[in-house]
Amino acid sequence: xxxxxxxxxxxxxxxxxxxxxxxxxxxxxxxxxxxxxxxxxxxxxxxxxxxxxxxxxxxxxxxxxxxxxxxxxxxxxxxxx
Amino acid sequence: xxxxxxxxxxxxxxxxxxxxxxxxxxxxxxxxxxxxxxxxxxxxxxxxxxxxxxxxxxxxxxxxxxxxxxxxxxxxxxxxxxxxxxxxxxxxxxxxxxxxxxxxxxxxxxxxxxxxxxxxxxxxxxxxxxxxxxxxxxxxxxxxxxxxxxxxxxxxxxxxxxxxxxxxxxxxxxxxxxxxxxxxxxxxxxxxxxxxxxxxxxxxxxxxxxxxxxxxxxxxxxxxxxxxxxxxxxxxxxxxxxxxxxxxxxxxxxxxxxxxxxxxxxxxxxxxxxxxxxxxxxxxxxxxxxxxxxxxxxxxxxxxxxxxxxxxxxxxxxxxxxxxxxxxxxxxxxxxxxxxxxxxxxxxxxxxxxxxxxxxxxxxxxxxxxxxxxxxxxxxxxxxxxxxxxxxxxxxxxxxxxxxxxxxxxxxxxxxxxxxxxxxxxxxxxxxxxxxxxxxxxxxxxxxxxxxxxxxxxxxxxxxxxxxxxxxxxxxxxxxxxxxxxxxxxxxxxxxxxxxxxxxxxxxxxxxxxxxxxxxxxxxxxxxxxxxxxxxxxxxxxxxxxxxxxxxxxxxxxxxxxxxxxxxxxxxxxxxxxxxxxxxxxxxxxxxxxxxxxxxxxxxxxxxxxxxxxxxxxxxxxxxxxxxxxxxxxxxxxxxxxxxxxxxxxxxxxxxxxxxxxxxxxxxxxxxxxxxxxxxxxxxxxxxxxxxxxxxxxxxxxxxxxxxxxxxxxxxxxxxxxxxxxxxxxxxxxxxxxxxxxxxxxxxxxxxxxxxxxxxxxxxxxxx
Numbered sequence: 001x002x003x004x005x006x007x008x009x010x011x012x013x014x015x016x017x018x019x020x021x022x023x024x025x026x027x028x029x030x031x032x033x034x035x036x037x038x039x040x041x042x043x044x045x046x047x048x049x050x051x052x053x054x055x056x057x058x059x060x061x062x063x064x065x066x067x068x069x070x071x072x073x074x075x076x077x078x079x080x081x
Numbered sequence: 082x083x084x085x086x087x088x089x090x091x092x093x094x095x096x097x098x099x100x101x102x103x104x105x106x107x108x109x110x111x112x113x114x115x116x117x118x119x120x121x122x123x124x125x126x127x128x129x130x131x132x133x134x135x136x137x138x139x140x141x142x143x144x145x146x147x148x149x150x151x152x153x154x155x156x157x158x159x160x161x162x163x164x165x166x167x168x169x170x171x172x173x174x175x176x177x178x179x180x181x182x183x184x185x186x187x188x189x190x191x192x193x194x195x196x197x198x199x200x201x202x203x204x205x206x207x208x209x210x211x212x213x214x215x216x217x218x219x220x221x222x223x224x225x226x227x228x229x230x231x232x233x234x235x236x237x238x239x240x241x242x243x244x245x246x247x248x249x250x251x252x253x254x255x256x257x258x259x260x261x262x263x264x265x266x267x268x269x270x271x272x273x274x275x276x277x278x279x280x281x282x283x284x285x286x287x288x289x290x291x292x293x294x295x296x297x298x299x300x301x302x303x304x305x306x307x308x309x310x311x312x313x314x315x316x317x318x319x320x321x322x323x324x325x326x327x328x329x330x331x332x333x334x335x336x337x338x339x340x341x342x343x344x345x346x347x348x349x350x351x352x353x354x355x356x357x358x359x360x361x362x363x364x365x366x367x368x369x370x371x372x373x374x375x376x377x378x379x380x381x382x383x384x385x386x387x388x389x390x391x392x393x394x395x396x397x398x399x400x401x402x403x404x405x406x407x408x409x410x411x412x413x414x415x416x417x418x419x420x421x422x423x424x425x426x427x428x429x430x431x432x433x434x435x436x437x438x439x440x441x442x443x444x445x446x447x448x449x450x451x452x453x454x455x456x457x458x459x460x461x462x463x464x465x466x467x468x469x470x471x472x473x474x475x476x477x478x479x480x481x482x483x484x485x486x487x488x489x490x491x492x493x494x495x496x497x498x499x500x501x502x503x504x505x506x507x508x509x510x511x512x513x514x515x516x517x518x519x520x521x522x523x524x525x526x527x528x529x530x531x532x533x534x535x536x537x538x539x540x541x542x543x544x545x546x547x548x549x550x551x552x553x554x555x556x557x558x559x560x561x562x563x564x565x566x567x568x569x570x571x572x573x574x575x576x577x578x579x580x581x582x583x584x585x586x587x588x589x590x591x592x593x594x595x596x597x598x599x600x601x602x603x604x605x606x607x608x609x610x611x612x613x614x615x616x617x618x619x620x621x622x623x624x625x626x627x628x629x630x631x632x633x634x635x636x637x638x639x640x641x642x643x644x645x646x647x648x649x650x651x652x653x654x655x656x657x658x659x660x661x662x663x664x665x666x667x668x669x670x671x672x673x674x675x676x677x678x679x680x681x682x683x684x685x686x687x688x689x690x691x692x693x694x695x696x697x698x699x700x701x702x703x704x705x706x707x708x709x710x711x712x713x714x715x716x717x718x719x720x721x722x723x724x725x726x727x728x729x730x731x732x733x734x735x736x737x738x739x740x741x742x743x744x745x746x747x748x749x750x751x752x753x754x755x756x757x758x759x760x761x762x763x764x765x766x767x768x769x770x771x772x773x774x775x776x777x778x779x780x781x782x783x784x785x786x787x788x789x790x791x792x793x794x795x796x797x798x799x800x801x802x803x804x805x806x807x808x809x810x811x812x813x814x815x816x817x818x819x820x821x822x823x824x825x826x827x828x829x830x831x832x833x834x835x836x837x838x839x840x841x842x843x844x845x846x847x848x849x
Contacts, residue, residue, distance in 0.1 A: 002563030004597030066610030
């Protein structure tokens with residue numbers, strides 16, 4: 001199957017949410033709602049990044065693999081690869 | 082929405098006598114201030130403006146009656162976008178007069194209509210009665226038995242009525258009583274007649290085809306026309322009494338056919354006339370109501386505003402010497418300029434000689450909490466307020482709720498397809514806002530959804546994201562990047578292994594089977610795996626604990642801002658620090674173990690991978706020499722953390738009360754300050770709002786309180802807080818597992834739904 005690296009998604013998403021949470025607050029125009037928007041951006045970045053990180057790290061070192069039915073295995077062998 | 086509630090000040094308004102109504106009207110339109118009641122000891126019946134309020138209530142009564150009548154006539158009341166201003170007092174009398182006139186007209190017309198309809202009903206009944214009794218008489222004359230409908234008196238001949246002369250020969254006069262009775266009462270009526278009159282009466286009855294409305298009760302019921310023939314006066318009286326008892330409508334029975342025909346004719350013309358008059362009355366009524374409905378809405382709003390203004394005026398105190406009204410209000414400091422502007426406007430409108438003005442005064446009372454919201458944040462603010470309103474100038478949790486509430490919902494909901502559906506629905510509600518607002522639907526469920534449209538939109542958007550991470554779209558997975566698990570690498574013995582085993586497991590220990598974590602979300606192969614839940618349960622439970630501990634730490638950290646703002650720096654060391662240490666040493670360490678296990682243990686040492694839960698439990702009982710440690714030095718570190726957590730509990734429990742007691746006793750033990758120092762209450766419930774111009778910022782040099790310092794009270798309060806906090810830590814962390822539970826339930830429900838739907842569709846397809 002496709003070989004996935006660990007470092008690339010890590011860098012990608014860290015920078016993405018870093019942009020949203022750290023850089024974007026400086027770009028918000030001044031107005032009555034600035035405080036709310038900045039708070040929302042930071043919180044969104046933290047929550048979404050954390051959520052993705054947990055899902056990613058839980059899969060980096062799997063202790064066991066998926067148990068598949070033999071029909072599924074046959075299908076995967078010939079259609080996915 | 083702001084970080085903390087706004088700064089408020091107490092102000093005194095001096096309202097000139099002539100223009101106070103207009104000033105209050107202006108203030109009301111702006112919605113700036115909160116009035117305090119300056120006459121608390123006065124009952125509501127003794128206040129100054131009681132008569133005006135009574136007048137407003139009278140007008141409200143009339144308006145209520147008017148609106149009910151308008152609704153009964155099915156006329157729509159047009160509502161305008163802008164609400165009208167409260168009318169000035171001189172206009173009030175005009176409105177009052179108009180309303181009273183309308184009321185009188187309406188009630189008169191309604192009364193007349195009632196009378197006419199009653200009349201019409203009587204005439205209609207009379208007509209029916211005449212027609213039906215005609216058939217009785219004529220059929221009787223044909224010597225036909227009418228079946229069981231009337232009882233035969235054995236000795237009386239069933240002659241026609243014209244043969245009543247035969248009866249007269251007997252010396253008794255044959256009498257007739259005819260009328261209408263309700264269908265349901267007929268059998269009882271018949272029985273009663275038979276029993277009382279012992280068969281000296283003959284009753285014939287037949288049902289009326291038309292349904293007549295009974296005006297007293299308003300119901301439409303079937304009526305029956307009856308004709309009782311009897312002879313003898315006494316029987317006659319008994320029959321009358323029975324008829325009265327059963328609420329029959331009696332009508333005079335004509336002697337012969339010609340009379341009957343005459344009466345029928347006259348009745349017909351009368352009915353026609355009545356119908357005309359009734360028709361015209363209804364038209365007139367409708368016209369009146371139509372005209373009234375045009376201004377009904379305006380009046381309702383105006384009367385409401387007037388009543389509110391007089392209520393507020395009742396709260397003010399009347400200063401006789403200066404001929405002005407004094408009001409005390411809480412006003413946000415930032416809005417003082419607007420307040421002054423409103424007063425000037427009001428004075429101008431009221432043509433006052435001396436303008437009203439405002440004066441700010443210092444106060445020791447706790448001001449009310451004001452948090453300004455717009456249409457987006459008001460939904461979240463109301464959710465937060467359902468738990469309680471914060472104290473004055475406390476940090477408001479509402480801005481964070483905008484994100485965390487939908488996010489936690491989405492963690493539990495976690496489906497891409499359903500999330501998109503919800504987002505689209507909410508987006509539609511948001512885009513058609515203005516139209517929906519005008520419609521003012523009365524359906525409660527719809528109003529609830531509509532008021533929470535922004536909340537639902539956020540929940541939907543986050544659900545799309547979590548659905549992508551859970552890789553769940555209508556409970557199917559998307560394979561965007563290609564799975565990291567390869568079947569080919571384990572596929573050595575091909576068909577034989579496949580045929581002999583129904584289930585086979587991919588082992589990550591083999592090279593090539595697992596080639597890296599799926600970059601975004603859960604690998605799609607898990608959707609097809611039989612042991613899917615083993616993996617997902619472990620992942621989701623750990624995720625719930627991680628999110629829970631992070632969320633709780635965030636909440637504890639927010640309290641620092643409160644401590645710093647209220648100048649209680651000692652709270653940072655005596656409350657915040659022990660709380661944070663307790664939380665992080667125990668549950669923060671658990672989170673650390675979760676991440677460590679993920680990173681340090683792989684497929685190679687999967688057999689030795691320890692269970693985190695067992696390690697966690699062993700930490701508390703300080704055992705665990707037998708099981709292999711997660712990392713070197715684990716035992717020592719764990720003992721250290723447990724000791725810190727244990728120590729922080731007594732600090733949390735006793736630190737603050739002892740410190741406050743020590744302060745009460747005189748600060749550093751040497752200095753005693755009494756007298757001219759400004760007194761400040763150090764109990765944590767009240768916080769002085771007066772501008773604090775303290776000279777000493779040092780922590781230990783707080784002023785001595787004049788008040789009683791109740792050590793027992795503070796200690797009790799603090800011990801409750803400690804117990805609540807510690808137990809809360811443990812139970813709330815566990816309760817975050819609901820994030821796992823509900824996301825599991827959602828996935829299961831929709832996968833079974835899919836099965837049902839698919840099988841249902843398939844069975845239908847095969848039928849066709």
